[in-house]
Amino acid sequence: MSTDGRFLGNLSVLVSVVETGNFARAAEALGLSPSGVSRAIGRLETRLGVRLLHRTTRSVSLTDEGERLYDRVSPLLSGIEDAAWSAAGDAQAVRGRLRVSLDPMFSWQIVAPRLEAFLSRYPGLEVEIVTRDDLGDLIGEGIDVSVRFCEPPSSSLVARKLLDTRVLTVAAPSYLKKHGRPSNPSELAAHRCIQFRDPVTRRPFEWEFHRRGKVVPVQTTGPLLVNDSGTMYAVCLAGAGVAQVLAASVQSALADGRLVELFPEWNGETFPLYAFYPSRRHAPPKVRAFVDFCVSLVTNNDILPGRNEH
Numbered sequence: 226m227s228t229d230g231r232f233l234g235n236l237s238v239l240v241s242v243v244e245t246g247n248f249a250r251a252a253e254a255l256g257l258s259p260s261g262v263s264r265a266i267g268r269l270e271t272r273l274g275v276r277l278l279h280r281t282t283r284s285v286s287l288t289d290e291g292e293r294l295y296d297r298v299s300p301l302l303s304g305i306e307d308a309a310w311s312a313a314g315d316a317q318a319v320r321g322r323l324r325v326s327l328d329p330m331f332s333w334q335i336v337a338p339r340l341e342a343f344l345s346r347y348p349g350l351e352v353e354i355v356t357r358d359d360l361g362d363l364i365g366e367g368i369d370v371s372v373r374f375c376e377p378p379s380s381s382l383v384a385r386k387l388l389d390t391r392v393l394t395v396a397a398p399s400y401l402k403k404h405g406r407p408s409n410p411s412e413l414a415a416h417r418c419i420q421f422r423d424p425v426t427r428r429p430f431e432w433e434f435h436r437r438g439k440v441v442p443v444q445t446t447g448p449l450l451v452n453d454s455g456t457m458y459a460v461c462l463a464g465a466g467v468a469q470v471l472a473a474s475v476q477s478a479l480a481d482g483r484l485v486e487l488f489p490e491w492n493g494e495t496f497p498l499y500a501f502y503p504s505r506r507h508a509p510p511k512v513r514a515f516v517d518f519c520v521s522l523v524t525n526n527d528i529l530p531g532r533n534e535h
Contacts (some may be wrong), residue, residue: 239264246365266303318510320349326371329356330474332456360425370502370512382501388523389495395484399464410434410443417466420443422452435470435493
C-alpha cells in the first residue's frame with residue numbers, strides 16, 4: 226500500500242480524535258470542521274477496509290483494529306513532528322496553541338508573575354491556562370500539560386517530579402491574637418482548623434505532623450471546608466482559622482508576617498509537585514519548553530526556599 230500526504234493527514238486526524246475524545250474537539254485542535262474530521266476518518270476506513278471507531282451521539286471509541294493502528298501510528302507521527310520541528314530550531318519549534326492545567330496557587334503565585342518572559346521567548350506560542358485543584362481528564366479535555374501538587378495516578382500519563390515541598394501549619398496573627406497560639410500539635414483539637422477536601426477521595430485531608438521519622442496524626446475540626454487552595458489561603462490570611470498549606474505557596478506571606486508558622490520543629494511532611502502530559506514517545510517541543518520553564522521556577526532558591534528536590 227502506497228502512502229501519500231492525504232493518507233498521513235487522515236492518520237493524524239485519527240490520532241487527534243482519540244486524544245481529544247470526540248470529533249468536535251479534534252476539529253478545534255486541527256482547525257477543521259467536525260464534518261471534515263468525519264470525512265477524513267471515513268476515507269481512512271475505506272482505504273484500510275476496516276472500521277476504526279465506534280461512534281455514538283456522545284463519544285467515540287476505538288475498535289480492536291483501530292486500537293492496534295493507533296498504538297503503532299501515534300508514536301511514529303509524534304516522532305515525525307518532533308524531528309521536523311527540531312530541524313527548524315527550538316525557538317521556531319515551540320509554536321501553536323498550548324493548553325495548560327495548573328494548580329491554582331502554583332499558577333497565581335509562581336507561574337503568572339514570570340509568564341511574560343516565557344511568552345517573549347516563544348513568540349509563536351499561544352498559551353491557555355486552566356486552573357483547577359484536581360488533575361482531571363487531560364486527553365478528554367485536550368490538555369497538553371498539567372502541573373499540580375499530587376501523587377501520580379495509576380494511568381498512562383507521563384509524570385515528571387519537579388520537587389517536594391514541605392507541609393506547614395500556619396495561622397494569621399489576628400487569629401492567634403484572638404484564640405491564642407497552640408504550643409504543640411495536639412492542642413489543635415481545640416482550635417478552628419480550616420479543612421481542605423481531597424479531590425480524589427472527596428473527604429477532608431487528615432492532619433499529620435512529621436519529625437525525624439515520627440508521625441503524629443491529629444484529629445482537627447472547624448466550621449469551614451473548602452476545595453480550592455486559593456480560598457483556603459485567603460480565609461487563613463483573614464484570620465478564619467489554622468490551615469495546613471504547602472511551603473511553596475506561602476513563602477511571601479511568611480516572610481512579611483502575614484502568616485505565622487506554628488510548629489517549625491514538625492515540618493518533616495512533604496508533598497510532591499509533578500508535571501503530567503499524555504503518554505508519547507516524544508513530548509512535543511511546546512510541552513517540553515513549558516515543563517523546562519516550570520523546572521527553572523522551582524529550582525530558584527528565591528522562589529522556593531527550603532525545597533527538597535529529587
